[in-house]
Amino acid sequence: MSLIKAYIALGSNIEPTVDYLTKARKLLGDYDEIEIVEASRLYLTEPVGYTDQAAFLNQVVMIETALSAHVLLQAIQTIEQQLGRKRDIRWGPRTIDLDILLYDEEHIVTDDLVVPHPRMTERAFVLVPLSDIATDINIPETGLTVKQAVAKLTKDELND
Numbered sequence: 259m260s261l262i263k264a265y266i267a268l269g270s271n272i273e274p275t276v277d278y279l280t281k282a283r284k285l286l287g288d289y290d291e292i293e294i295v296e297a298s299r300l301y302l303t304e305p306v307g308y309t310d311q312a313a314f315l316n317q318v319v320m321i322e323t324a325l326s327a328h329v330l331l332q333a334i335q336t337i338e339q340q341l342g343r344k345r346d347i348r349w350g351p352r353t354i355d356l357d358i359l360l361y362d363e364e365h366i367v368t369d370d371l372v373v374p375h376p377r378m379t380e381r382a383f384v385l386v387p388l389s390d391i392a393t394d395i396n397i398p399e400t401g402l403t404v405k406q407a408v409a410k411l412t413k414d415e416l417n418d
């Protein structure tokens with residue numbers, strides 16, 4: 259079976275954030291069926307959504323995998339638990355947050371997984387790291403490439 263390219267967003271806003279992202283990439287790579295092929299730079303970003311919390315450290319990685327999207331989801335949820343992710347406050351601080359942004363060009367809508375990530379085109383903390391490693395890929399259902407989504411977000415923010 260040919261390998262699928264998937265893009266995973268990493269975030270942490272509990273110190274030591276750098277170590278949590280390092281450990282998350284290590285744990286991802288420890289799966290035989292997951293290879294991290296590209297990694298963006300690390301970005302320190304202002305919290306959006308619930309803003310009364312510490313700044314986040316964000317990154318996006320591209321993996322190649324033969325895992326299905328749902329088995330990949332189980333793997334990243336296991337990694338979150340291994341790194342002490344507490345889901346008490348929904349939008350609160352977290353040691354690590356892993357989100358599947360894109361799974362090839364698939365559009366997936368199930369009760370536990372929606373891909374592309376539904377809010378990714380409104381999130382600079384996702385689009386900017388993503389554009390480090392993938393500018394010309396399509397974001398399914400949006401009619402936008404990553405580059406176009408970044409340009410649109412910037413224009414929207416400038417017009418706000």
Ligand SMILES: Nc1nc2nc(S)n(CCO)c2c(=O)[nH]1
Nearest residue numbers: 269303304305306307314355383
């Ligand atoms: N800058 C920033 N703000 C955020 N708000 C939430 S919730 N999260 C967690 C990811 O959904 C983040 C994040 O990763 N980065």
